[in-house]
Amino acid sequence: xxxxxxxxxxxxxxxxxxxxxxxxxxxxxxxxxxxxxxxxxxxxxxxxxxxxxxxxxxxxxxxxxxxxxxxxxxxxxxxxxxxxxxxxxxxxxxxxxxxxxxxxxxxxxxxxxxxxxxxxxxxxxxxxxxxxxxxxxxxxxxxxxxxxxxxxxxxxxxxxxxxxxxxxxxxxxxxxxxxxxxxxxxxxxxxxxxxxxxxxxxxxxxxxxxxxxxxxxxxxxxxxxxxxxxxxxxxxxxxxxxxxxxxxxxxxxxxxxxxxxxxxxxxxxxxxxxxxxxxxxxxxxxxxxxxxxxxxxxxxxxxxxxxxxxxx
Amino acid sequence: xxxxxxxxxxxxxxxxxxxxxxxxxxxxxxxxxxxxxxxxxxxxxxxxxxxxxxxxxxxxxxxxxxxxxxxxxxxxxxxxxxxxxxxx
Numbered sequence: 001x002x003x004x005x006x007x008x009x010x011x012x013x014x015x016x017x018x019x020x021x022x023x024x025x026x027x028x029x030x031x032x033x034x035x036x037x038x039x040x041x042x043x044x045x046x047x048x049x050x051x052x053x054x055x056x057x058x059x060x061x062x063x064x065x066x067x068x069x070x071x072x073x074x075x076x077x078x079x080x081x082x083x084x085x086x087x088x089x090x091x092x093x094x095x096x097x098x099x100x101x102x103x104x105x106x107x108x109x110x111x112x113x114x115x116x117x118x119x120x121x122x123x124x125x126x127x128x129x130x131x132x133x134x135x136x137x138x139x140x141x142x143x144x145x146x147x148x149x150x151x152x153x154x155x156x157x158x159x160x161x162x163x164x165x166x167x168x169x170x171x172x173x174x175x176x177x178x179x180x181x182x183x184x185x186x187x188x189x190x191x192x193x194x195x196x197x198x199x200x201x202x203x204x205x206x207x208x209x210x211x212x213x214x215x216x217x218x219x220x221x222x223x224x225x226x227x228x229x230x231x232x233x234x235x236x237x238x239x240x241x242x243x244x245x246x247x248x249x250x251x252x253x254x255x256x257x258x259x260x261x262x263x264x265x266x267x268x269x270x271x272x273x274x275x276x277x278x279x280x281x282x283x284x285x286x287x288x289x290x291x292x293x294x295x296x297x298x299x300x301x302x303x304x305x306x307x308x309x310x311x312x
Numbered sequence: 313x314x315x316x317x318x319x320x321x322x323x324x325x326x327x328x329x330x331x332x333x334x335x336x337x338x339x340x341x342x343x344x345x346x347x348x349x350x351x352x353x354x355x356x357x358x359x360x361x362x363x364x365x366x367x368x369x370x371x372x373x374x375x376x377x378x379x380x381x382x383x384x385x386x387x388x389x390x391x392x393x394x395x396x397x398x399x400x
Contacts, residue, residue, distance in 0.1 A: 138351065139351065139353075140352055140353055140364075142361060158344070159344075159355060159357035160339070160357075181355070182354060182360055182364045198364040198367070200363055200364045200367040201360045204360065206358070206359045206360050212359070
């Protein structure tokens with residue numbers, strides 16, 4: 001499977017998401033794209049120190065930079081020069097008043113000036129978090145993603161092995177579908193993968209012999225979800241007599257997506273095995289392990305304690 | 313594993329039937345069949361996968377862009393031939 005393709009974020013998306021006011025309506029914002037999740041507060045640059053300046057970052061001006069510029073005789077001039085450095089946009093926080101002269105200069109340099117009522121630090125934190133998600137490495141996986149008891153369970157396996165059927169039964173048991181067949185995953189941090197559905201097939205399931213069904217309209221809004229962290233992978237495979245399957249669960253097996261390891265269970269399929277109940281049990285068991293209790297280890301400890309006792 | 317670059321011509325109409333036919337064709341074989349374009353790789357045996365693939369192709373491709381067809385398994389040669397015949 002392919003991994004790690006990163007695409008840019010159109011500035012328009014940031015404006016809509018953060019509800020920013022565009023002070024330069026004459027700048028063609030459709031042409032501006034953001035390429036990195038980092039931001040810069042340009043205090044040093046406005047003071048004239050340009051070494052190591054990263055022009056691709058979102059520039060954020062808060063109270064401090066603003067009052068510094070006001071205190072300088074050539075403040076407006078400095079800002080004008082700064083706008084010519086090839087930056088994508090400047091965001092003013094706390095609804096700072098921006099001089100007409102600066103807006104005109106920005107329009108000429110085709111740099112978007114934006115404004116928010118938020119305080120600088122909280123706006124920065126929000127932008128970095130959101131941009132990291134938008135610019136995260138992504139890939140698509142053939143599988144079904146379901147939220148089971150709050151755990152994101154990704155069911156994988158060959159075509160026709162029964163992934164969608166398992167998902168449907170899980171939905172009927174009160175769990176939520178995220179995506180059937182095609183799951184887009186994004187690595188938002190070194191230990192978090194987020195899964196979602198391509199818009200095209202969102203909330204639809206394909207069942208062999210019936211066709212496409214729309215889960216959202218059939219079973220209601222409580223049966224679907226748009227995004228979900230992936231906590232666990234269940235790989236369905238045909239029962240193979242010669243293969244050993246995990247009987248204790250003392251050791252965790254992992255599968256690697258985009259450099260992150262996710263716990264993976266290989267579940268052999270045989271007629272009469274109830275997949276939904278197996279998925280449910282795997283999900284709660286995974287959750288219990290996260291909360292600090294491991295049933296396999298508890299059984300093992302109990303057995304060892306008994307052996308030690310009988311030896312005394 | 314066999315891999316081939318192909319021009320596909322089902323982006324022109326969004327009629328589900330040719331896609332369904334293609335999925336059926338791919339499903340006849342034991343081998344896994346994947347279609348790949350840029351960062352998208354989908355299972356050709358899956359209707360949902362192919363619908364997504366087609367919608368991406370419609371948005372992103374120039375008319376003469378090629379896609380990768382990747383077939384892997386015991387009957388991969390036959391499967392590849394049949395996919396090629398489908399787009400011929």
